[in-house]
Amino acid sequence: MEIEFRYDMTGVDWKDVTQTLQSVGMSYHEPDEHCRAFAASHTTVFAYREGRMIGFGRAIADGVYQAVLYDIAVVPEFQRQGVGTLIVQKILERLPGCNVILYAAAGREGFYEKFGFRRLKTGMALFTNAQVMTQKGITG
Numbered sequence: 001m002e003i004e005f006r007y008d009m010t011g012v013d014w015k016d017v018t019q020t021l022q023s024v025g026m027s028y029h030e031p032d033e034h035c036r037a038f039a040a041s042h043t044t045v046f047a048y049r050e051g052r053m054i055g056f057g058r059a060i061a062d063g064v065y066q067a068v069l070y071d072i073a074v075v076p077e078f079q080r081q082g083v084g085t086l087i088v089q090k091i092l093e094r095l096p097g098c099n100v101i102l103y104a105a106a107g108r109e110g111f112y113e114k115f116g117f118r119r120l121k122t123g124m125a126l127f128t129n130a131q132v133m134t135q136k137g138i139t140g
């Protein structure tokens with residue numbers, strides 16, 4: 001499968017980002033909010049197949065020693081074909097020297113373990129939607 005990866009946001013239809021996140025069961029926002037969040041990120045990666053966006057991801061980071069991954073998603077029909085792996089690899093390539101953290105959706109930990117991510121024992125989060133995150137199994 002031929003996939004093109006783009007690091008800039010030109011031409012992104014933010015409605016697709018909202019729709020994709022919703023379709024895979026991840027937190028989603030208004031298209032304009034995703035646009036603002038990606039624009040404020042250190043690294044953004046978008047995967048395209050024949051002109052269609054099929055996945056994306058981003059990191060917020062200081063670019064020196066700390067980074068956090070967010071919004072890693074692949075359109076359902078293209079999952080399990082290596083696209084998510086390439087998205088994460090391309091983000092990590094742009095974060096040399098950084099500690100990288102993330103919180104995985106419950107059940108997705110195995111995907112990140114393949115890159116060497118380990119479980120945090122002292123991770124703490126102050127979520128705006130605290131109750132939902134507990135229901136999703138992300139907080140205790």
Ligand SMILES: CC(C)(COP(=O)(O)OP(=O)(O)OC[C@H]1O[C@@H](n2cnc3c(N)ncnc32)[C@H](O)[C@@H]1OP(=O)(O)O)[C@@H](O)C(=O)NCCC(=O)NCCS
Nearest residue numbers: 024072073074079080081082083084085104105108110111
């Ligand atoms: C999780 C996700 C980004 C992975 O992307 P993908 O393109 O489907 O994954 P890949 O095809 O690159 O898979 C790479 C490896 O991870 C494994 N893997 C994929 N999804 C997995 C999962 N949910 N749990 C455990 N392992 C998984 C694959 O089996 C594969 O292993 P292999 O190389 O030994 O065969 C994608 O499935 C997705 O968007 N899921 C829904 C949204 C989501 O949960 N995002 C992450 C939020 S933290």
